[in-house]
Amino acid sequence: MMSILWNILVFLAIILSVFGNPISQxxxxxxxxxxxxPDCGPANNDKFxxxxxxxxxxxxxxxxxYLIVRNCFxxxxxxxxNCYSNVESSSFKCCQGHYCNKELTVDPMPATVVENDDMSFVLKLVIGGxxxxxxxxxxxxxxxxxxHFWYKHRAESLLANAEARLLEDDCMYKGGQDGLKQDQWSTGSGSGQPILVRRTVGKQVTLFEKIGKGRFGEVWRGKWLDEDVAVKTFSSIDETSWNHETEIYNTGMLRHENILGYYASDTVGILSCTQNWLIVHYHHNGxxxxxxxxxDxxxxxxxxxxxxxxxxxxHLHNEIKEGTGKHEKPAIAHRDIKSKNILVKDNGQCCLGDLGHAVRNDKMDTDVDLTKLxxxxxxxxxxxxxxxxxNPAYFESFKSADVYSFGLVLWEIARRARPFAEEYRVPYxxxxxxxxxxxxxxxxxxxEQQRPPIPNKWSKEPLMCEMTKIICECWAQNPRSRLTILRVKKNLFNMLKLITGDRAEKTEKLCPKIVDTSSGSSSGNSSGNFSARS
Known part of the structure; x- marks a missing residue:
């Protein structure tokens, strides 16, 4: 009887060893x-x-x-x-721990100890099992x-695809005329723009990641014809805004290296939801x-x-005419100039984006509510x-407001320029x-006519001194005192040419003394007040 019980215990020990040695902690x-x-091997110096x-x-x-042998399994x-099969043997003993067999003897053990060990072993077997x-x-x-979760998810996915196909078929049945107009994109010639059927664009774009969120929707990075694109999404309730920005981008002669490149627009059905997409160039620098x-x-x-x-x-502000006097490109005011709406290209140049608030000077863009200033x-x-x-009836007023905003952007740029670079801050x-x-x-x-602070140390560097003068003339309190953006562009171009020339000879030419107005406000200063700091 004891022999049968012992064989069962040995069998259970083997099973436990196969399932990962539950007894060992x-x-x-x-x-x-x-x-x-001689069974230790030279790697352990024949001792351990x-x-x-x-x-x-x-x-x-x-x-x-009789020979005493110490070793390990x-x-x-x-x-x-081996240990469980020899648990009753007085000539074989096992232990677990560092050097535990050094002082271990093989004297016969009392029967009570064996019984206790047997009981402990059985308990461990029960717990392990x-x-x-x-x-x-x-x-x-x-x-x-x-x-269950996988089948449920697969069923929902199949249902979603089926609903999407039904919605798409329904749009096809209706002729796709509601919001599925034909769109235009530039050939790069600057004049004629070929027609691209909008319906084909959305199917070719794959969205990968959300990179921004704006007032009308989200901006995604996607792929179109193996090229990275940015997709600006509008909900159906903002279709007016989407239509307006699409019309602005389709303005003749708008294409320019410093205006965000435009590909196409599309209306996309996703289940029971309709989204309007605006597809533009993607710039990795953000x-x-x-x-x-x-x-810096x-x-x-x-x-x-x-x-x-x-x-x-x-280029936006400029009006381009043909010889006959016909407007090829009307003047356009941006109306939301800020550093977040200007993108940085790989060549280090900027381009203007987000034309959703822009207004054209062709009968004052009748689809824009100009009473909302x-x-x-x-x-x-x-x-x-x-x-x-x-004054909304005077288009130059919108352009002048753009110049004020651009002055703040220039301040943001100049603040990060070495050797006077400071931590980035937004205006005010x-x-x-x-x-x-x-x-x-x-x-x-x-x-109070305050303006962002101008560090006094800028006056010690000719280029920074000239930049300060341009900034202050852009954000002047009186709109009529502000520079035109064309003059700003020319002044900055002249400074850019001088950057590689002799720096010493341009000091007096570029830099009149700057008046420190940080001590208080001055309503007579048409350029607006700015504080000077060391």
Whole structure:
């Protein structure tokens, strides 16, 4: 009877060793055991051996004499099999721990100890078997849950695709006339624009990641014809804004290296939702706002960014005519100039984007509500826009407001230029909240006539001195005192040419003395007040 019980215990020990040695609590820890030659090997200097299992002491009879042998098992499985099968032997003992077999003897053990060990071994077998059983149950339940979730997700995906096809077929049945107009894109010649059926574009664009969120929707990076593109999405309730920006981008002769390149527009059905897409060039550097936050810039980079941005705005403001007097391109005011709406290209130049608020000077763009003067971003609004004193019947008023906003952008660029680079800040960061209201901006810009601080140390560098003069003439309080963007562009171009010339001879030519107005406000200063700091 005892023999049968013992065989059952040995069998269970083998099963436990196969399922990962549940009795051992040491996992993959290795122990150093005392080892008697010649079975230790030269790697252990013939004195020690290492094992993840157990050490042992064995009494052998050789030529009539008893020999004590100390060694270790090569694996946990061998340890379990040999130690449990010899648990009653007085000539073989196992132990677990560093050097545990050094002082281990092989004297006969009392019967009570063997019984206690047997009981402990049985208890461990029961616990180990229960753990294995519980693990199997948990694994089985997990498999059922995963299969259920996968089938549910697959069913929802198939249903979504079916609904999308039904919606698409419904649009095809209706002729695709509601919002599925034909669109135009530039050939690069600057004049005629071939027609591209909008319906074909959305199917060819794959969206990958959301890179921004605006007032009307989201901006995604996507692929179209193996080229990276930016996709600006509008919800169906903002279709008017999408139509307006699409019309602006389709203005004849608008194409320019410093205006964000436009590909096409499309109306896309996603389940029961309709989205309007505007597909434009994608620029890895992101916006000027992001670019200036990442690192400071040198003087040449400063002037390249500033001049190229001015060139883009000058092209918008410029009116292009044919010899007959017909408008090839009307003057366009941007109305939301800020560093977040200016992108930085790989060549270090800027291009203007986000023309959703733009207005054209062709019968004053009848699809734009010009009675709403407070358009754009409050932080960048000109004084006359904040106070709603701008004259919408005079188109130059819109262009002048753009120049004010551009002056703030120039200040952002100049602030990051070495050797006077400071931490990036948005305009008026020190006097208005992070999300200012109209009352905050009216108080600071219109009533107190404050402007972002100009460090006094800029006056020590000729180019920075000239940049200061341009900035102050852009953000002048009186709109009629501001420079035109064309003049700003020419001044910046002249500075860019001088950057590689003799710096010494341009000091007096470029830099008259700057008056420090940081001590207080002066309503007579047409350029607006700015503070000077060391």
């Amino acid at each position: 040491n996992g993959s820890q290795e122990f150093t055991c005392v080892c008697d030659p 051996c290492r094992t993840p299992g157990k050490c042992f002491v064995h009494k052998q009879k050789v030529n009539g004499d 090569g694996s946990v499985e061998h340890s379990n099999l 229960s753990a294995v059983f519980l693990a199997c149950v948990v694994f089985f339940l997990l498999v059922i849950f995963v299969r 916006s000027l706002y992001d670019y200036l936050q990442r690192s 810039i040198d003087m040449e980079e400063m002037l390249t960014l500033a001049h190229s941005a001015a060139a883009g705005l000058a 407070r358009v754009g971003t409050k932080r960048y609004m000109a004084p006359e826009v904040l106070t709603e004193s701008l 960061w020190d006097v208005v909240p992070a999300d200012p209201g109209f009352e905050d901006m009216i108080r600071v810009v219109a009533e």
